[in-house]
Amino acid sequence: MNGIPVTWGAPRPERADAARNRAQLLSTARQMLSESGPDDLTMDALAERSGLGKGTVFRRFGTRAGIFGALLDESEHALQEQVLSGPPPLGPGAEPVDRLIAYGQARVRWLIENRMIARFALDGRQPIPGGARTSASQIHIRMLLRQLNLDGVNVDLLTVQLTAALDGPLLLYVSADALTSTAPQVEQQLGSAWQELVKRVCRP
Structure with missing residues (x-):
């Protein structure tokens, strides 16, 4: 999708802790979507549900739309x-x-x-x-x-x-x-x- 940050082939290497955080955040986001739909999937709610700091969520996704963009990229x-x-x-x-x-x-x-x-x-x-x-x-x-x-x-x-x-x-x-x-x-x-x-x- 134009504007969604996607790449062909293998993704750039990540630090182990960053990769774990990304996997945890995306897994939590998918679970939240399944349980209550997109309206409740916010930056603050994702940080609270995942047990990670708000700073980590904001650095990873930037905006609420960035969460959905990352989910789209993964799929x-x-x-x-x-x-x-x-x-x-x-x-x-x-x-x-x-x-x-x-x-x-x-x-x-x-x-x-x-x-x-x-x-x-x-x-x-x-x-x-x-x-x-x-x-x-x-x-x-x-x-x-x-x-x-x-x-x-x-x-x-x-x-x-x-x-x-x-x-x-x-x-x-x-x-x-x-x-x-x-x-x-x-x-x-x-x-x-x-x-x-x-x-x-x-x-x-």
Whole structure:
């Protein structure tokens, strides 16, 4: 998700104590979400429930949205692994257009499955709505577009536009009722629309 700090591959090494704190905080946050939903998952409540100091929580996440962003980052690891080493067309071995279509459809599915966390991971206080850090989607989409050798196309700008089409705010345009009652149909419709978009913009 654009703006959520995610990375491809192995994470940077952490000190043992920092890694333990991170694992404890994320485990506690998931438990709190399961028990009482997102409204009660605040910085103060997480610090109290985890038994760690408020300073530790603030240093780790920065904001309340950062807690949800970290949960989203963690849940995205499986998708990243499929992209890096899974079977084609999502993984290596397929044509770039087929991989691009498969990635968008997989990401739509992942966003719908994680829609509650994705909504709360949005931080309206950021000066740039999508965030300033390059997302995993941008890295992957840019790589596939460059493989297509699209003459006369500004690949960097097209990457940003395609990434935005798969961003978390996409689901803000879909009603909560629709996502709850007809999520499979919504996923199919968004996936089909992504396929049509990719085929049109990637024509030789």
